[in-house]
Amino acid sequence: MDKKHDIKPSEITPKELYMNRRQFIAGATAVLTGLSSLELLVPSGADSGQRLKIERRGQYTLQEEQTSYKDATNYNNFYEFSTDKEDVAELSRNFRTRPWTLAIEGHVKKPKVYDIDDILKLFPLEERIYRFRCVEGWSMVIPWIGFPLSDFVKKCEPTSKARYVEFITLLNPEQMPGQRRDVLEWPYLEGLRMDEATHPLTLLSLGMYGEVLPNQNGAPIRLIVPWKYGFKSIKSIVRIRFVENMPTSTWTKAIPREYGFYANVNPDVDHPRWSQARERRLGEFSKRKTLMFNGYADKVAHLYSGMDLNKYF
């Protein structure tokens, strides 16, 4: 049943070593081809495993034990590759994240297409340690690296017509074998209300654990909305659209009775087929109580004041 027994940790070349080797090869190639050394400093294609420079550590550093890197990178819901969480790491190993562009469309002053390497330099990269709660009833604590989506939204200059933000994942069945089956409608689509998108907790993430995002975790760029169930935090984004009407998320379209637009973590509103009152934190033996808004109620509850959360699940 388990297929992860191919390499022992001791057999893996330390990251520093193989990175040096790569840089050496890159350097040698550059000398031979006459490239300037300056170009070497710019990552030509941020391979997974590459360190990211963290320029800021803000107030959002959760004092809870972090999920092991191994668990966080070998237990992934990423249906574009597989519906089996333990198969995603292997199936996404050769996923190409360069070249990669992110298109900004819809109700903005000037639609624009960004190159991912330019996005990496757009804002100071910040580390944030957040809880991550899956709708299936398990959770992790992950040190993400990225910048607030609100900074990026500001830069996009949305017009007054923009009331929602829509995010779209890459559509590429050749690289993403899960897309060859229509378990969900591809490409994956998610959405946020403008006030949710510009909330200071909402992150556009480019890395985790000090490194570039591993492919299985949504490389090269993904959304992190820590007070919502994990499926809202869309991966491998290629398009962001500012729209007037509420988008229909992929899971909502698939099973509207079970997955709503808001998908806020809420221990009092069960999934129709299972309880959401508790969760299993990966690495822990017993379950823990699920917190309202995943423990971020003091920061986000006001966004939903007056709303019936049983209805707007």
Added chain:
Amino acid sequence: MSHHSQSIRWIRPVVFIASLLPLAWLIWQSLTIGLGANPVEKIQRYTGDWTLNFIFITLAISPLQRITGIVRLKEMRRMVGLYAFFYACLHFINYISIDQAFEWDAIIKDVAGHKRIVFGFISFIILSVLAATSANRIFQKLGAGYWNALHQLIYIAAIGSVVHFLLLVKIDIRWPLIYAGVLAVLLGYRIVFRAHKK
């Protein structure tokens, strides 16, 4: 019976040991490479899968016996059926103890509030009743008629277990459908066979 069983005497211990192999594999995995990021879930899925597998093997025995003509295959049925109950017990115990940590309030809420658990629970109760009445002396006490009627409940447990599985998966129902397909063949065979007999 005694001179018949003579010739298949070796087969009993083989089936007995072979039926323990899935459990041995799970223990071996847990001691060597581990059970992955979510061991409790893995144990739950694995023991559930094997409960279903053993229910299906149990249900496959009488069609196989008719097709192959090996009458003594039938003698394996009780043991394999008891193994279905054995894996169901592991599944149930894992749920009650490790998964739910004996929090009875939560368990009662889970059973009462979710169809998926109801289907699993009913199937487990049926398997328990069938296991408890599997001994020869109970067969004799009840008489073949009553006993056979009671043990028809295996069909309900089989259907209930497949529904229990179907309600677990979020959207990729491929595996539950494969199980449902196999069950349809096993039940369909019986319907056709009975229709022919008439």
